[in-house]
Amino acid sequence: MDKTSLFSIHEGKPIRCKAAISRKPGEALVIEEIHVDPPQAYEVRIKILCTSLCHTDVSFWKVESGPLVRFPMILGHEAVGVIESIGEHVNGFQQGDIVLPVFHPHCEECRDCKSSRSNWCARFADDFASNTRRYGMTSRFKDSSGEDINHFLFVSSFSEYTVVDIAHLVKLSPDIPVDKAALLSCGVSTGIGAAWKVANVEKGSTVAVFGLGAVGLAVAEGARLRGAGKIIGVDLNPEKFELGKKFGFTDFINPTLCGEKKISEVIQEMTRGGVDYSFECVGLPSLLTEAFNSTRTGSGKTVMLGIDKHLTPVSLGSFDLLRGRHVCGSLFGGLKPKLDIPILVDHYLKKPCRSLIWIVSLRMN
Numbered sequence: 029m030d031k032t033s034l035f036s037i038h039e040g041k042p043i044r045c046k047a048a049i050s051r052k053p054g055e056a057l058v059i060e061e062i063h064v065d066p067p068q069a070y071e072v073r074i075k076i077l078c079t080s081l082c083h084t085d086v087s088f089w090k091v092e093s094g095p096l097v098r099f100p101m102i103l104g105h106e107a108v109g110v111i112e113s114i115g116e117h118v119n120g121f122q123q124g125d126i127v128l129p130v131f132h133p134h135c136e137e138c139r140d141c142k143s144s145r146s147n148w149c150a151r152f153a154d155d156f157a158s159n160t161r162r163y164g165m166t167s168r169f170k171d172s173s174g175e176d177i178n179h180f181l182f183v184s185s186f187s188e189y190t191v192v193d194i195a196h197l198v199k200l201s202p203d204i205p206v207d208k209a210a211l212l213s214c215g216v217s218t219g220i221g222a223a224w225k226v227a228n229v230e231k232g233s234t235v236a237v238f239g240l241g242a243v244g245l246a247v248a249e250g251a252r253l254r255g256a257g258k259i260i261g262v263d264l265n266p267e268k269f270e271l272g273k274k275f276g277f278t279d280f281i282n283p284t285l286c287g288e289k290k291i292s293e294v295i296q297e298m299t300r301g302g303v304d305y306s307f308e309c310v311g312l313p314s315l316l317t318e319a320f321n322s323t324r325t326g327s328g329k330t331v332m333l334g335i336d337k338h339l340t341p342v343s344l345g346s347f348d349l350l351r352g353r354h355v356c357g358s359l360f361g362g363l364k365p366k367l368d369i370p371i372l373v374d375h376y377l378k379k380p381c382r383s384l385i386w387i388v389s390l391r392m393n
Contacts, residue, residue, distance in 0.1 A: 039113045040066050043073070047169070047187035049177060051100040053092045057186070062102075062177060064189040065168040067115035071160070071191050074109035074127060078206040079185040082106050082214050083241055084335070088180065095157045101178035102169060104185030105131045106213035108206040118194055126200045128369060130213050131181035132360040133161065133195040147225075147364045152195055156181060161193035183213070198369045203377055211242075212369055214360070216381070219246025219309070220372065221361020222331050223254060227305045231255030234299050237277070238291075238319050239309035240268040243333055245275045247307045249381065252276025256305075260298065262291055292321035302328055310334040313342040316355075320344055326352040333358050 043064045048057040067073045085103045088096060111125045121127065133152035135141050140150040152161060159167045159179040168191040169177035169184070184190045200209055219242070223229045235251045237244045240263040251259050252275065261269065261277040269280045279298065286294050296302050302324035308316045311334030320330045325348070332355065344355060363369070375381060 042066065042170075043112075043189050045188035047102050047177075047184075048104075049100050049171070050089055050103055053097070053099065054090050057089075057103075061172055062187065063170045064187065064191065065170075067113060067118075067168075067191050068160075068163065069116040070118060070162055070194050071115040071168075072111050072118060072121055072127070072194065072197065073113045073189060073191050074129065075112050075189055076107050076109045076185050076187065077126075078210045079104050079107040080207075080210045080213075084214065085180075087335075096181075098178040100171070100175075101180050102184040102187050102190075103180045104187070105129075105181040105183040106210050106215065107183065107185030108200065108210045108213075109185075109190070112189065121194060121197065121199060126202050126206070127192075128198040128200050128209055128213055128365075129183045129185065129190070129192045130196055130198060130217075130360070130365045130369070131156070131183055132363075132365060133182075133193075134365045134367075135195045136366060141364070147360060147362050147368075149195070153359075158182075160191070161195055196365075198365050201370075201373055201377065204373050208376065208381075209373065212372055215242035216246045217363055217369065217372060218333060218358070218361040219243040219248075220250035220253075220381075221363040221368065222307060222333055222358045223247050223250025223305075223361075225362035225368075226331050226356065226358040227307070227329055229254040229256055229305055232257045233304040234258045234260075234302075236260040236262060236295050236303045236306040236319065236322050237309060238262045238307065238315050239334065240265070240272050240277075241309060244307070244309040245272065247309060247333070248272065248275040248277050251305070258299065258303075260295060260303065262295075290321070291318045295322040299324075301325070304328060306330045308332050308334055311336040313340055316342050317344060320348070320353065320355055323353055328353045330355040331358050332356070333361075 047062045091097050133149040135151045138151040140148045158164050167176040182196045229251045233256050235256045237247050259277050260279045261272045262281045306319040308319040
């Protein structure tokens with residue numbers, strides 16, 4: 029039987045399926061039956077094969093206010109799926125394709141998407157609050173009573189089926205296992221990309237990573253693959269240090285054991301003047317300041333990867349900036365999804381990426 033015929037019974041019609049719905053901040057997700065509308069122009073409907081839980085999902089599950097907080101909603105933004113049906117004007121994808129939905133858009137048409145200077149999408153990236161990319165607050169999800177359920181970051185993978193705009197979709201090689209590929213939707217790509225594309229870590233350089241979660245571990249692997257000579261991990265949980273060694277960390281700092289010294293002072297002493305690159309992967313303004321102060325005067329570069337509450341200010345010394353230290357933000361590791369994800373997949377297929385092997389802490393069926 030042709031694989032596309034497996035989906036023809038539902039094509040153009042709503043699908044009933046189950047989803048984990050978050051109805052109130054911080055309350056347990058509830059498995060409910062929902063209706064998923066068929067895709068419209070430039071959209072595809074996907075059957076989710078594998079999804080992972082990112083700390084960003086947990087953060088927005090807890091948050092009670094802000095531009096991205098709308099309950100009820102279906103969380104989840106790291107996943108792999110198979111295309112069940114397609115809308116009009118969808119080119120480059122067909123039923124049965126294995127795909128990776130990503131929260132960061134890549135329209136391939138705007139000035140920024142065509143430029144090599146950044147991974148920003150001038151056409152779409154200013155809006156992360158809508159339900160659907162081209163249809164605003166229109167939702168493709170309805171609960172059993174007919175009420176709309178909100179989307180999350182244009183993916184909503186905690187559902188058996190979801191609808192995704194093609195600007196948020198990458199076609200995958202069927203050779204990569206889906207449980208490994210799902211991690212490329214956010215955390216692993218963000219970390220490795222930050223080391224490769226944003227910081228451009230050089231061989232023999234020194235690196236400090238603040239926060240040893242999935243993103244921080246992926247940063248370390250990216251730095252290791254670039255040949256960094258010293259990679260320092262900073263985290264309050266010493267149980268993460270042994271795992272961190274597998275990703276390339278050479279040294280560790282537990283802030284609770286620093287006495288009266290600041291973390292940046294300890295790093296300055298360890299490296300005789302500061303690291304070449306630092307990465308803040310937690311989202312705390314105070315840690316960004318410490319990451320910045322841990323870099324070398326004249327050339328140090330700090331990359332901000334973590335996210336705090338909306339519009340939270342950060343404080344940096346103006347004279348330190350004047351003396352040549354750099355700081356920048358990084359969204360999705362500076363990667364252009366449709367161009368760079370296939371490169372990461374190819375890298376994994378040739379030499380398995382440690383971030384895709386050891387980063388999963390719990391599996392559920």
